[in-house]
Amino acid sequence: MRSRNPVFSRRGFSRDNGYAGFNTAPQAGGPAVGTQANPYAQGNPYAQPSGNPYAQNPYAQQDLQHGAPQAPVTTGRMTMDDVVMRTASTLGLLIVTAALSWALLPVDNANIGRSYGIGIGAALVAMVLAFVQSFKRKASPALILTYAGLEGVFLGVVSSIVDNRIASGAAMQAVLGTMAVFAGVLIAYKAGWIRVNRRFYGFVMAATLGFILLMMVNLLFAVFGGGDGLGFRSGGLGIMFGIIGIILGACFLAIDFKQVEDGIAYGAPREEAWLAAFGVTVTLVWIYMEFLRLIAILNSND
Numbered sequence: 001m002r003s004r005n006p007v008f009s010r011r012g013f014s015r016d017n018g019y020a021g022f023n024t025a026p027q028a029g030g031p032a033v034g035t036q037a038n039p040y041a042q043g044n045p046y047a048q049p050s051g052n053p054y055a056q057n058p059y060a061q062q063d064l065q066h067g068a069p070q071a072p073v074t075t076g077r078m079t080m081d082d083v084v085m086r087t088a089s090t091l092g093l094l095i096v097t098a099a100l101s102w103a104l105l106p107v108d109n110a111n112i113g114r115s116y117g118i119g120i121g122a123a124l125v126a127m128v129l130a131f132v133q134s135f136k137r138k139a140s141p142a143l144i145l146t147y148a149g150l151e152g153v154f155l156g157v158v159s160s161i162v163d164n165r166i167a168s169g170a171a172m173q174a175v176l177g178t179m180a181v182f183a184g185v186l187i188a189y190k191a192g193w194i195r196v197n198r199r200f201y202g203f204v205m206a207a208t209l210g211f212i213l214l215m216m217v218n219l220l221f222a223v224f225g226g227g228d229g230l231g232f233r234s235g236g237l238g239i240m241f242g243i244i245g246i247i248l249g250a251c252f253l254a255i256d257f258k259q260v261e262d263g264i265a266y267g268a269p270r271e272e273a274w275l276a277a278f279g280v281t282v283t284l285v286w287i288y289m290e291f292l293r294l295i296a297i298l299n300s301n302d
Contacts, residue, residue, distance in 0.1 A: 076270050077270060086273045087280050091148070094151055094281065097150075098159065107164055118157065119153060119158060133278060139271045140274075141274050144274055162296050166300060167298075173291070188254075196255055218232040243294070
């Protein structure tokens with residue numbers, strides 16, 4: 001399972017592409033459709049040849065013979081509790097390091113250069129670690145937690161700069177906005193208002209690719225031409241692209257929820273919960289940064 005975030009990817013769990021709610025029983029078997037780049041066209045890596053993901057569990061076989069299938073007795077499978085605990089650990093470490101960097105790395109005129117340099121350095125190392133994890137076949141808890149800690153350092157410095165020098169209270173507003181998006185997407189997904197299928201995934205990935213390319217072009221123009229580049233991150237265009245970025249982040253949250261749902265349904269190994277936590281963390285960081293940038297733009301325009 002790899003992250004479906006704007007930068008990273010993880011393998012999907014589903015094979016039959018029956019995008020139902022949390023209570024839908026998984027199906028296995030049948031030919032794969034599409035290319036390997038589409039996670040909703042891949043085979044289920046945890047499905048058994050018989051079509052029952054828990055076919056090797058004798059207790060599950062007995063339950064099937066006597067009526068409705070029961071939860072498998074086999075241990076070592078990913079559960080929702082595992083995902084929640086790993087995600088809480090990852091986000092908790094990120095929040096702690098963000099708070100420490102906010103407190104220990106001042107952003108006054110005398111220290112802002114040093115603090116900002118430390119924050120950017122931490123972000124670059126975190127990006128490298130994230131790419132390394134995205135290409136690993138198995139989750140590395142140490143790698144994921146180190147990424148979260150370094151990302152927290154960067155977020156703490158950037159949040160402090162925006163909050164103290166551009167818009168007072170911006171960090172708390174961005175946190176509340178991120179929490180609201182997370183809760184809204186979760187409610188909409190569980191209610192069935194958002195259905196993550198191949199069309200949804202393809203549209204989100206195409207839109208995100210275009211979004212990232214535009215931001216990269218804007219950054220290049222800003223570095224070599226000075227100013228705000230093409231203006232995609234300032235003024236009216238900056239506000240529009242900030243809103244688009246938040247919407248894309250919300251779409252990736254829905255994809256992350258689908259990945260977790262499929263992983264639990266197909267009996268993914270427990271260590272896959274770390275990859276789920278990693279994917280959700282990257283998505284939430286994306287949404288938070290877009291909110292923070294949007295708030296900064298709105299205040300700079302006042």
